[in-house]
Amino acid sequence: MLIFLLTVLAFAEPDVSVTLSSDGHYTVRIIPEYSWSSAEMAVQGGETADLGPARKDVPLTVDGWTENRSVMRITLAAAGIDGVGRTWMMEVEPFRVPASTPPLTPKPKPWPFGGR
Numbered sequence: 001m002l003i004f005l006l007t008v009l010a011f012a013e014p015d016v017s018v019t020l021s022s023d024g025h026y027t028v029r030i031i032p033e034y035s036w037s038s039a040e041m042a043v044q045g046g047e048t049a050d051l052g053p054a055r056k057d058v059p060l061t062v063d064g065w066t067e068n069r070s071v072m073r074i075t076l077a078a079a080g081i082d083g084v085g086r087t088w089m090m091e092v093e094p095f096r097v098p099a100s101t102p103p104l105t106p107k108p109k110p111w112p113f114g115g116r
Contacts, residue, residue: 036053
């Protein structure tokens with residue numbers, strides 16, 4: 001049991017969240033659980049993005065475009081500062097946002113009692 005607990009802590013998965021707009025633009029936000037010297041990430045099996053070095057609990061963001069509107073499949077490979085490499089494959093349900101900012105000014109309403 002102790003060995004299992006140590007293994008889980010040693011390979012802690014980073015906190016990953018995704019926002020997806022209606023036009024297909026996505027932003028992946030990663031908060032590492034440990035520092036790494038270099039890392040790469042692929043979204044939906046597409047092009048690989050180089051993330052470079054990262055420190056523990058300092059967020060990283062990656063932007064891109066996708067045609068897929070469902071669950072985002074993310075593959076993250078990192079080389080730790082201790083020389084040990086780790087790979088995570090995860091499916092993240094994106095938070096959907098509108099493609100453009102909705103107007104915040106109220107529209108004038110018609111006068112309800114005939115003509116003015």
